[in-house]
Amino acid sequence: MTALLLALDLVSAVVTAGAWIAAAVLASGLRPRRSPAGSARDAAATDVPAPDAAAQYVPAPDAPAPAPGIRRRGAWLALALVGVGVAVLVAQLLCTILLAGDGWWFVQEKVVFALPVAVAAAIAVIVVAGPELRGTARGSRPAPGARGRAALVGAAAAGVAGILARLVIGYPMELIPALVLLALVLLSAALAWAVGAGRPKRVVTGLAAFCVLVVVASVGVAWLGSAATPAALSATHEHGAAGPAEAPPGGVSVTDLRTPADAPGTRRVFDLTAAQQQVTLDSGRSVSAWTYGSLPGPELRVSQGDLVEVTLHNTDIDAGVTIHWHGYDVPSGEDGVAGVTQDAVLPGDSFTYRLAATETGTYWYHTHQVSADGVRRGLFGTLVVLPPAGVPESVDLTVPLHTLGTAVILGDSDVASVRDVAAGQSVRLRLINTDQLPHRFTLDGAPFTVVAADGRDLVGPTPVTGTALRIPAGGRLDVSVTVPESGVRLSTNASATASLSLAPGGAEVPRAVPVATGDLDLLGYGTADGQTLPAGDGRVEATMVLDRNPRFLGGRPAYGYTVNGAVFPHIPSIEVSEGNTVRLTVANRGLETHPMHVHGHHVLVISRNGNPSTGSPLWLDTFDVQPGEVWVVEFTADNPGIWMDHCHNLDHAAEGMMMALTYRGVTSPFQQGGTHANRPE
Numbered sequence: 001m002t003a004l005l006l007a008l009d010l011v012s013a014v015v016t017a018g019a020w021i022a023a024a025v026l027a028s029g030l031r032p033r034r035s036p037a038g039s040a041r042d043a044a045a046t047d048v049p050a051p052d053a054a055a056q057y058v059p060a061p062d063a064p065a066p067a068p069g070i071r072r073r074g075a076w077l078a079l080a081l082v083g084v085g086v087a088v089l090v091a092q093l094l095c096t097i098l099l100a101g102d103g104w105w106f107v108q109e110k111v112v113f114a115l116p117v118a119v120a121a122a123i124a125v126i127v128v129a130g131p132e133l134r135g136t137a138r139g140s141r142p143a144p145g146a147r148g149r150a151a152l153v154g155a156a157a158a159g160v161a162g163i164l165a166r167l168v169i170g171y172p173m174e175l176i177p178a179l180v181l182l183a184l185v186l187l188s189a190a191l192a193w194a195v196g197a198g199r200p201k202r203v204v205t206g207l208a209a210f211c212v213l214v215v216v217a218s219v220g221v222a223w224l225g226s227a228a229t230p231a232a233l234s235a236t237h238e239h240g241a242a243g244p245a246e247a248p249p250g251g252v253s254v255t256d257l258r259t260p261a262d263a264p265g266t267r268r269v270f271d272l273t274a275a276q277q278q279v280t281l282d283s284g285r286s287v288s289a290w291t292y293g294s295l296p297g298p299e300l301r302v303s304q305g306d307l308v309e310v311t312l313h314n315t316d317i318d319a320g321v322t323i324h325w326h327g328y329d330v331p332s333g334e335d336g337v338a339g340v341t342q343d344a345v346l347p348g349d350s351f352t353y354r355l356a357a358t359e360t361g362t363y364w365y366h367t368h369q370v371s372a373d374g375v376r377r378g379l380f381g382t383l384v385v386l387p388p389a390g391v392p393e394s395v396d397l398t399v400p401l402h403t404l405g406t407a408v409i410l411g412d413s414d415v416a417s418v419r420d421v422a423a424g425q426s427v428r429l430r431l432i433n434t435d436q437l438p439h440r441f442t443l444d445g446a447p448f449t450v451v452a453a454d455g456r457d458l459v460g461p462t463p464v465t466g467t468a469l470r471i472p473a474g475g476r477l478d479v480s481v482t483v484p485e486s487g488v489r490l491s492t493n494a495s496a497t498a499s500l501s502l503a504p505g506g507a508e509v510p511r512a513v514p515v516a517t518g519d520l521d522l523l524g525y526g527t528a529d530g531q532t533l534p535a536g537d538g539r540v541e542a543t544m545v546l547d548r549n550p551r552f553l554g555g556r557p558a559y560g561y562t563v564n565g566a567v568f569p570h571i572p573s574i575e576v577s578e579g580n581t582v583r584l585t586v587a588n589r590g591l592e593t594h595p596m597h598v599h600g601h602h603v604l605v606i607s608r609n610g611n612p613s614t615g616s617p618l619w620l621d622t623f624d625v626q627p628g629e630v631w632v633v634e635f636t637a638d639n640p641g642i643w644m645d646h647c648h649n650l651d652h653a654a655e656g657m658m659m660a661l662t663y664r665g666v667t668s669p670f671q672q673g674g675t676h677a678n679r680p681e
Contacts, residue, residue, distance in 0.1 A: 001628070002099065002102045002106060002609075002627075002628030002629070002630075003591070003626075003627035003628030004628075005095050005098055005099050005102075005106075005628075006099065006106060006589065006627075006628060007591075008091070008095050009092055009095035009096065009099065009110070009166075010163075010166060010167075012088045012089075012091045012092045012095060013092060013114070013159065013162050013163050013166060014163060015084070015085075015088045016085045016088045016089050016092065016118065016159050016162075017085075017156065017159025017160050017162065017163055018159075019081045019082070019084040019085035019088065020081070020082070020085045020121075020125070020152065020155040020156040020158075020159050021156040021159070021160075022078075022081050023078040023079075023081035023082050023085070023125075023152050023155075023156075024149065024152035024153045024155070024156045024192075026074050026075075026077060026078040026081070027075075027078050027129070027133065027143075027144045027148065027149050027152050028149055028196075029074065030071050030074050030075060030078075030136060030142075030143040030144065068139060071136055071142065071143065072136065072137050072138070072139055074136075075133045075134070075136035075137035075144075076137045078133050078152075079130070079133045079134065079137060082125055082126075082129070082130065082133070082152075085122070085125075085155070085159070086122050086125075086126070089118055089119070089122055092110070092114075092115060092118070093115060096110045096111065096115060102609075102628070102630065103587055103630055105171050105543070105545045105587040105589060105630075106587070106589060106628075108171055108172060108173055109165045109166060109169060109170065109171060109172075109173035110162075110165070110166070112173055112178065113161075113162075113165050113173050113178045113181065113182075114161070114162035114165045114166065115162075117158045117161060117162065117181075117182065117185060118155075118158050118159060118162050120158070121151075121154055121155035121157075121158035121159070121185070122155060124151040124154060124155065125151045125152060125155045127151075128147050128148050128150075128151040129144060129147075129148035129149070129151040129152050131148075132144040132145055132147075132148035133148065145196065146192075146193050146195075146196030146197035147193060149192055149193075149196045150189045150190070150192040150193035150196065151189070152192075153188055153189055153191075153192035154185060154186070154188060154189030154192070156188075157184065157185040157188035157189065158185050161181040161182070161184065161185050164181060165177075165178075165181060167549065167550075168549055168550055169181075169549070169565070170545075170547045170549045170562060170565050170589065171545045171547060171564065171565055171589060172545075172564065172565055177218075180214060180218050183214055184211060184214055184215070187207060187210055187211045187214065188211065190207055191204065191207040191208055191211065194207055222551075222552055223552050223555060225552075225570070226551070226552030226553065226554065226555055226567075226570070227552075227554075227555045251665035251666065251667060252640070252665060252666055252667075253666070253667050253668065253669060254332045254333045254340070254341045254641055254642055254666060254667070254668045254669075254670075255333055255668075255669060256333070257331045257332040257333040257640060257641050257666070258331055258333035258334055258354065259307075259330070259331055259334060259354035259355055259356055260354075261354065263307050263354070263356050264307070264356075265305050265306050265307035265356060265357070266303075266305065266306045266307065267306075267307050267309060268302050268306045268307065268308050268309065268357075269309045269310075269311075270298070270300055270308070270309070270310045270311070271310075271311050271313065272292040272293060272297065272298065272310060272311070272312050272313070272323070272381070273292065273293050273312075273313045273314075273315055274290065274291070274292055274312065274313065274314045274315065274317050274321040274345075274367075274379060275290070275291065275293075275314075275315035275316055275317065276288070276289075276290055276315075276316050276317065277289050277290070277291045277295070277378075279291070279295045279378075281407060281409070281413070281414045281415075282412075282413040282414055282415045282417070283407075283414050283415050283497075285407060285414070287404055287405060287407055288377075289377055289378035289404060290317055290321075290374060290377040290378050290379050291378045291379065292312075292323075292379060292380075292381050295378050295402075295404070295409070295412070296378075296380055296381050296382060296400050296402060296409070296412065296434075297365070297378075297379070297380055297381025297382075298381055299381065299382045299383075299384065299398055300365070300381065300382070300383045300384070301384045301386065302357050302383075302384070302385055302386070303357065303385070303386050303387075303388060304357055304358065304359075304360050304385055304386065304387055304388055305357060305358075305388065306356075306357040306385075307354065307355075307356055307357070308354065308355050308356075308357055309352060309353070309354050310323065310352070310353045310354075310355075311350055311351070311352045311353075312345055312350060312351050312352075312353070313345075313349075313350045314345045314346060314347050314348065314349055314350070315347065316347050317347065317374075317379075318346075318347060319344075319369065319370045319373070319374065319677070319679075320338065320344030320345055320346050320369045320370070320676060320677060320678075321344065321345050321367045321369055321374065321379060322336040322337065322338050322342060322344060322345060322351070322367050322368050322369045323336045323351075323353055323365050323366070323367065323368075324336035324337060324365065324366055324367070324368035324371075324599075325353075325355060325363060325365050325383065326363060326364050326365060326366060326474060326597075326621070327361075327363045327364070327454055327455050327474075327476070327602075327621040327622070328355065328359070328363045328383060328385075328455075329359065329600055329601060329602065329639055330353075330355045330600070331355075331639070331641065332600060332639070332640065332641020332642060332643065332666070333641070334353050334354060334355055335368075335599055335600060335641070335643070335644075336353065336365075336367075336368050337368045337599070337644055337680045338368060338369035338670075338676070338678040338679060338680050339670050339671055339672040339673075339674075339676075339678030339679065339680040340642055340644065340660075340668055340670060340680050341641070341642070341668065341670065342670060343670055343674075343676040343678060344369040344676045344677065344678050344679075345369075346676060357385045359385060359455065360385045360386060360387045360455070361384075361385055361452060361454075361455025361456060361457075361476075361478075362382075362383075362384055362398070362430040362432065362452065362455055362476045362478055363382070363383040363384070363385070363455055363476070364380060364381065364382045364383060364400065364432050364434060364476070365380065365381050365382070365383055366379055366380040366381075366434070367379040367380075368644075368680060369678065369679055369680070370654075370679045370681070371650050371653070371654075371681060372436075372650035372651050372653065372654040372681065375434065375650060376403075376404070376436070376650075377404070378402075378404060380400070380402065380434050382398045382400055382430075382432060384396075384398055384430065385455075391428050392426070392480075393426040393427055393428035393480055394425040394426050394427070395419075395421055395425060395426070395427040395428070395502075396427075396428045396430070397411070397419070397427065397428070397429055397430065397500075398411075398430040398432070399411045399429055399430060399431050399432065399490065399500060400432040400433075400434050401431070401432065401433050401434060401435060401439055401441075401492055401494060402434045402435060403435050403494060408492075408494045408495035408497075408498045409498065410490070410492060410494075410495065410498040410499065410500060411500055413498060413500075414495075414497070414498050415497055415498060416497060416498070416499045416500075416501065416508055417498075417499070417500050417501070418500075418501045418502075418503065418506045418507065418508050419500065419501070419502050419503075419506060420503075420504065420505060420506035421483045421487075421502040421503065421504065422483070422504055423483060423484060423485040423504050424482065424483070425482070425483055426480060426481070426482045426483075427480070427481055427482075427483060427488075427502055428451070428478060428479070428480050429443070429478070429479045429480075429481070429490060430476065430478050431469065431471060431476060431477045431478070431479060432471075432475075432476045433471040433472065433473055433474065433475055433476070434473075434474075435473055435494070436473050436648075436649045436650055436651055437473055437593075437649065438470055438471065438472050438473060438593060438595065438624055439470075439471055439492050439493055439494050440468040440469065440470050440471075440492060440493040440519065441468065441469045441471060441477075441490065441491075441492050442468050442469070442490070442491055442492070442512075443469075443479060443481060443488055443489070443490050444488060444489045444491070444509070444511065444512035445483075445484060445486060445487055445488035445489055445509055445512070446465075446481050446482060446483065446484050446488050447463035447464065447465045447481070448463065448464065448465070448479050448480065448481040448488075449461045449462065449463050449464070449479065449480045449481070450464070450469065450477055450478070450479055450520065450522070450525065451478050451479070451480045452476075452477070452478035453475075453476070453477055453478075453522060453618065453619070453620060454475060454476055454602065454619065454620045454621045454622060455476065455602075455621070456602060456619040456620075458522075458525070458526045458615075458616040458618075459526050459527050459528075459529050459531075459616040459617060460526045460527025460529075460616060461525065461526045461616065462525075462526070464520060466517065466518075467517075467518055467519065467520045468517075468518065468519050468520070469519070469520055470519040470520075470624070472593075472595035472622050472623065472624035472648070473595040473622070473624075473648045473649050473650075474595055474597055474621075474622040474648035475595065475620070475622045475624070481502075483502050483503065483504075485504060486503070486509070487501055487502055487503025487504065487507060487509040488501070488502050488503070488509060489501050489502075489508075489509035489510070489511060489512070490502075491511060499511075522615065522616075522618055523605060523608055523611070523613045523614065523615060523618060524613075524614050524615045525615040525616060526615040526616025527615070527616055528614055528615060528616065528617070529616070529617060531604075531617040532604075533581055533604060533634050533635070533636055534636060535581070536579055536580050536581030536582075536636055536637070537577070537578075537579030537580060538577060538579065538580045538581070539580065539581045539582075539583070540574070540575075540576050540580045540581070540582045540583070540637070541582075541583045541585070542574045542582070542583070542584055542585070543564070543584075543585045543586075543587070544563050544564065544584060544585070544586045544587070544596075544645075544659075545563065545564050545565075545587050545589060546561070546562070546563060546586065546587065546588045546589065546590055546594050546596075546625060546647070546657065547561075547562045547565070547588075547589040547590045548560070548561050548562065548590045548591070548592070549562050549565065551566075551567045551656060553567055553655065553656060558655060558656075559655075560655050560656035560657075561590075561594075561647065561652040561653075561655050561656045561657035562656055562657065563656075563657055563659055566656075567655070567656025567657075568646075568653075568656050568657070568658040568659060568681070569672070571658075571659040572659075573659060573660040573661065573662040574645065574659070574660070574661045574662070575662050575663075575664055576637040576661065576662070576663055576664070577637065577663065577664050578637055578638065578640050578663060579636070579637060579638070580636075580637040581634060581635075581636055581637075582634065582635050582636070582637055583606075583632065583633070583634045584598075584603070584631075584632070584633050584634070584635075585630065585631070585632050586623075586625050586630070586631045586632075586633070587625075587629075587630045588625045588626065588627055588628060588629050588630075589628075590627060591627050592627065592649075592652070593624055593625065593626045593627065593649070594624075594625045594647045594649065594652060594657065595622050595623070595624045595625075595647060595648040595649060596622070596623055596625055596631075596645070596646070596647060596648070597621060597622045597644075597645070597646060597647070597648040598621065598635070598643065598645045598661065599643040599644045599645065599661070600639045600641055600643040600661075601621070601635045601636075601637075601638075601639060601643070601661075602619040602620060602621050602635065603619070603620055603621070603623070603633035603634065603635045604617060604618070604619055604633060604634050604635065605618040605619075605620060605623065605631065605632075605633050606632040606633060606634055607631070607632045608629060608630070608631050608632075609629055609630055610630070620633075622648055637663065640663040640665075640666055641663060641666055642660055642661075642662050642663070642666055642667075642668055643660065643661040643662075644658060644659075644660060644661075644680060645658070645659050645660065645661045646658035646659065646681070650681070653681045654681040658680070658681055
């Protein structure tokens with residue numbers, strides 16, 4: 001409903017602006033051009049109507065006046081357009097009233113700027129231009145005067161300013177942008193009055209030049225701000241003139257926040273080599289990929305309590321690579337974000353990661369150096385941490401979904417694949433969405449149970465059937481199913497060809513008709529157990545308002561994805577101290593879904609759109625904020641470091657929707673760019 005109201009409000013604003021622009025153009029066209037003899041003393045130009053006002057208009061020989069009938073019809077049409085603009089303005093007011101119940105984030109720029117300016121402009125049009133247009137329509141006045149046309153132009157400018165407030169400024173609407181837009185509205189009206197009143201050319205030229213100056217200065221300031229050293233990074237990166245500085249007294253560097261090489265646990269050693277690779281898929285297609293040795297990368301399957309050591313080598317990925325352990329809450333120095341926790345691994349170099357396998361569950365790994373490109377090309381793999389006694393299911397399969405070009409790979413195949421599973425056997429399917437967009441998975445043929453989300457077991461899950469599983473970009477769900485004699489079939493909305501059948505004898509299971517309808521809502525699934533966060537040492541509350549606005553990214557104009565009106569790296573960090581309880585409120589003003597991913601922490605979902613989570617405690621590392629939605633999540637700040645918090649549609653992150661969660665006292669010796677061309681998105 002919120003997204004629909006936002007769309008209706010925007011359409012209403014466009015219709016209002018369009019009606020007022022058309023009315024202003026019509027009113028200007030009603031007034032004939034005048035010869036020099038009559039222009040200076042035109043009664044309408046001085047806004048003093050006279051009984052013989054028509055005689056004071058002396059049209060130039062080459063510009064005959066519109067016929068009286070045409071002028072009257074034009075005036076009636078202009079009046080009708082004014083009425084349309086005012087009526088649709090009322091619709092804007094109603095939309096804003098309804099939206100206000102969903103949160104200040106959706107209405108702020110309308111309440112503090114767009115609507116007050118539009119209402120003031122509408123009053124000016126009704127009071128000043130209305131009588132003049134009616135006079136023209138009735139034939140008692142040849143055309144609206146300068147003040148009337150200025151009011152109409154001002155209203156048109158106010159309508160456009162309201163659109164700019166919604167689409168360009170967005171949230172938050174601050175004082176300076178509001179004053180700039182207001183100045184442009186007033187200057188537009190003044191310029192229209194000066195032209196209509198026959199003011200000297202220097203006055204008209206001066207007002208026009210001032211308008212241009214305001215626009216150019218505003219764009220210039222925005223551009224300079226995008227090129228300046230961002231405060232968000234200076235708060236987390238301590239650099240001196242001679243290079244990276246040591247951590248401040250009492251502080252710590254991310255390079256010190258690593259898993260010790262002598263940490264307890266059975267040592268499990270893996271080598272991953274990133275390289276360009278030509279991969280032949282099961283369909284016979286050959287695709288160019290970047291891989292960690294295979295597509296998908298090798299599954300790292302370990303047991304709880306193991307000490308996992310992974311050495312990454314780069315053969316020929318010129319952009320550089322890293323490994324980020326998506327959803328696994330490793331120490332900050334192992335997080336694998338280029339320019340934040342390490343330098344990108346360039347061709348010929350290597351880097352060794354260590355992580356203590358303390359948490360069980362389904363996870364995945366991928367590059368966090370130019371990740372929108374790297375992950376899409378194939379730099380990803382899976383990580384599974386088993387409990388010491390294993391899982392209760394007889395068969396345990398990891399099934400990542402990935403789109404590479406036009407090929408969709410489910411598991412490791414881009415065609416319908418089968419697996420021989422005896423009737424009565426239970427199967428755990430570890431579903432992973434490695435794409436940029438949410439995908440729906442359907443499991444046909446038997447009831448199934450969702451036993452875990454984002455690596456965390458659910459409490460009291462129950463069997464479901466005929467329901468789709470919507471998994472956000474980066475998210476995971478573990479599903480348990482007992483295979484019947486007729487088998488079960490796993491398919492997705494991403495592909496009509498890639499599927500997985502589990503059946504006795506390895507037979508392919510036909511697609512069910514009708515297919516599953518509706519999505520399983522995890523906020524109401526399972527059993528509530530009253531689990532809450534432990535009492536923290538202090539409380540931090542932060543709001544993240546997601547949108548899309550024109551911005552400068554690295555000095556270049558772009559239609560960026562914003563958080564609180566800014567793009568990375570100019571989004572201020574969320575600063576916490578160890579032990580704090582952190583509450584994040586995330587509101588989506590835009591038209592696209594944003595899967596928000598907080599590194600280093602799982603968050604407990606408190607509510608969505610004001611409706612509390614009533615099912616199993618839902619701990620996620622990636623939560624999908626759809627258009628118009630507001631999510632409230634909490635976590636305990638128990639993992640010191642510098643952590644990225646970004647949209648896991650990685651294209652959105654690359655275009656600005658990325659920020660940092662920083663612990664006070666933690667610094668980094670790494671930075672963007674440099675000799676390693678670090679790009680943390």
